[in-house]
Amino acid sequence: MRLRTDDDIYRARLVYLGPPGYTLPFQLPYAQYGVFLLLVPLYMGIHYLFTFRFDPVPAWEIALSMVTTSVIWRYVDPDRPARTVIRTALTDWRRTGNAALAQEQRLPRLVAGKVTIRERLP
């Protein structure tokens, strides 16, 4: 019995080519644009916290968002969603290399403290 997964269908690379009538010189996945659009207001907010004003032309924010999106997408693939990559980066980005192994963190113990046990259903 030959059995195979359906994964390849879901692995098709879907990219945004540009608006009708105009083809962008680069083709990026739709999700990349989504992350970029989330990052721009994030950087604008951070900028506002420092300067207390919004820049009408957020050039730095756009540039930083592009770079960040590009970096994130280096690690993203169909099996590794952007959410997981961002979460790992947020927890571990500061620590790399062998020194990181020494910086072991204690995790909360998993305790079955509030588990009620009934032998059988009524």
Next chain:
Amino acid sequence: MTQTNRGGETLGFGFDDDLEYYDDAPPAGPPAVLRAPTPVAGLPQARPSFAPPRARTPERPSTLRSADVDSPFFDLFGGPAPTPRQPAQPVPAQPRQPPSNLPAVVPARVPVAPAPARVPAREPLPAQPRRGGKGAPVRAGDRPIHRDRDPVAELALTEIAGHLTFTRVMVTAWYWLPEVRWAFRPDLDREAMIVAMSEQYAGLAGFRLHLRRTTRPFAADDWARTLDQNTPQPLPDVAGAPSWGDHLVGAQRHLLSLSHAEGQTYLGISFARRTLGDTLAERFGRKGSGGAERKRWARMVEQFDEVLGSFGMRGRRVTPAELEWLLYRSVALGMSPPRLVSALGLPQWGKGDLLALTEQVERFRSPYGATTRLVNRLTGEERHVAVLTVGRMEPLEIPQRHEPWLHFHERLPFPMEISSRVDVLGPGDSFRNLEHRLRMIRSQQLDYAEHGMDAPPELERLAQRALVLGDEMTTGLPVDSTRAHGWHRLAVSGTTREECLERTRRVIQTYQRDLRISLQHPKGQDALAREFVPGEPLASTGYLRRMPVKLLAAAVPQAASTVGDRRGDLIGRTSGTSRRPVFLDLHFPMEVRERSGLAVFVAEPGGGKSTLLGALGYLASRRGVQVTLLDPSGPLARLTQMPELRPFSRVLNLTGSEQGTLAPYALIPTPQREHYVDGPAGEQEWGIAVSNARAERRMLVQDICSMLLPPQVSREASTATFLRHAVRGVPAEETSTLDDIITHLQAAGDAPAVELGHLLLDTAEMPLAMLFFGSPPPGILADQAVLTVITMAGLRLPDLKIEREYWSAEEQLALPMLHTAHRLAVRRSYGGPISSRKLVGLDEAHFMEGWRSGRSFLVRLARDSRKWNLAALVASQNPRDILGLDVQNLVSTVFVGRIAEDAEVAAEALRLLRVPVDDGYEAVLASLSQVDAASHERLGFREFVMRDVDGRVQKVRIDVSWVPDLLSYLDTTPSVPGSGSGADPAGGHPTPVSSPPTSAAPALPSPTSARPASAPPYPARPASAPPARGFGSGD
């Protein structure tokens, strides 16, 4: 704090053997199983009179069994005994007296002094200080000095009710999936099973499943206890040799060192969201779920019972105790269960234990860490766990080419855990999902067209595949359209980080090479490890595998490869798709299954038949079974020189025996009236048996006479006629002899008959032929030796492929000698009590083929085996010999060794195993005991395909290396003198390599003098000699 509602009754944990010591690394300290096996009440205390009776410990009250352990947590403390919380009865500081028959003196793991006092086993543990805990108020006097400030995370699980588990939001029903036999089944059967399972999965469409596979350490101590109970009269201990207790301890040590683990598969179905009212009621006051809530789900749960209980998975509801075990194993991934809980086989888990056992486990992570470190803060045990996730999968052909992909990991020699979270999508959801994806692909193609660009060809290919799938979904059966979208994880553990990562690499490589499944080792290991715990959330949505339910069903994590019984001797392990210990009690077919005791061994020369025969003979002898081994070539005679067997064994060398030893009339015993029931029916039955015995004697005598005559003469028709007349003229009683036949022939007056008589007389003048003539010496086999090895040292066996005319005179005599020697070996078993255990091992049985008496012998052996409790092991080089005798229906156990030379012979061996032919299993027989061509070492193991009395077939690797020096004595391979094997390269007869052993051993009052003077002095192999290569573990 964990709360239980067990109705006030003392409830067993239900799977006592689940909780014993386990570690996949050899234990550092003495394992719990080193505890002496306990004597059993009701067993006969009598011991053989020829040796000092084995002193057994008087039966202790059952309560005393737990005298040294009253809490499951005592032994979790590695150091000195914990101070008892309630010293109820101070116990004097004295170690428990070990029974003298039991393993010699293994220091008790429980500290000697002061012995821990008994505390009621069910006593709840004091509330553990815990941040945010809401347990009962702690009294001021009990307040701990230091608070435990370690962070604590409560499990998402809030309640276990029967087989249901509740979290704040979800209800899950859990089922136990029993193991299914996979190996050596016809592909059609396996496909039918996969289809049945996929239909069951399809019946669960719309729900999220949690498939968990955990392991249970093999209960070596339970097995040893069972073996001890089934051995009422083991061989008496001999000074200076391993005792029966040592024997059991050695086997248990070996079992523990190989880390055998048995799998347990659980399936959870998350089927309902809890209502806001129920959640709030539980949060504010009510303990657990309400009765109304549980009743609401009862009907749906019954449907699950119906779906899962049918052919395929045959699932059953789990018990709360099993769920507690699963929770513990999931929190403490890969860690050893509490050691002493099952060492005494008593249910010891009680109220609050789940909390106590889970809260000891501390977890550590490192940034970008490849493993999660778990530490048991009470025992100090440390495990590193790496969680792998199933990545890309290439198409699989299951069962034709590939093994089930979630069973495949069991071929590695360390246990792993599996957790799969699966969303089962019904036909509607699957089609919508697929259609959405197809629209996106088509839209992308359109975009390319609008922009005047060439679309990547993969888009069209994927669109076409989606269309085909969509067509299958809309027009096919529901089982074809149902999809399983899931995340599949494997947890690999090791005692150190390096060991864990090394194991991880092996798992990844094995899966990549043999299944073409890419296992990934992602970051975020701590969250992934937490995902194994029932009720905990999914760690990551990455690595989602979308597949038809048939592919999920073909994962078969519950596949197993068990073979043998669990009450016999340890003979090795399975070596197919998983590693399980193999036990074999050759009397199990007769005593329990009520089947024949005929076991057949088939292999090419060098396949290990004789060594296996000798090993089984040794193991049975240790258990006090009367063993008779017929080994024409003689190497097994060295077994009698083993120190533990020497006082109770003897060698009978037929080539040096007295006249009449093989007198054919006396070889077939006359049935005794007392062995039949009283009354006319018994009388009639006995009469028939006596007549049959006479007929068999006549048949045997006629065959033997034909063998003794020159082949040209015996082939003539008149010879058979005259012989028949002569045999009929002589009373077919035990007291008759071949001399009577000669007398009868010579008295016939017919010249040809007289000539026949002369020819037989001529034959009788040969020294070896004297064995057939005359009456047997009295008491030749009437001894009490436990092990008797009958040899024909120096006899040259003929090659059956050569015509008889070309045989030498000696070779011609060998044929009747072998026939009668087989009878002689079995004849000894008819001398003792009818129900006592007996074992006969017959090598070179292929000489029986082609003679009427040969087939009647095997048929009689198989039929009598049940009545006489006689295990008969028959070894042959060719399965055709057994199939030709048409006794395969009477065979209960089959061992087939390497057969690589002839495909037809392999096919016949498969028929003997009752395995489908032309299904590719012939290649399995050819691959047994395969030698590494690059190696110059001798192969350290032998493999067989074994079929047990219950019809289970499995590839096994024989491993008796745990018996000290057994392999040295069983080494039948000739080697260069002085190389240490102790075998003579010329004839295979042992050569003295050292002075005879001097250890004093009790002597048999029985006629030990029966050992013929011509028997070669087989010296014991010195203990310091390097072990010979034989059936070692080969690992």
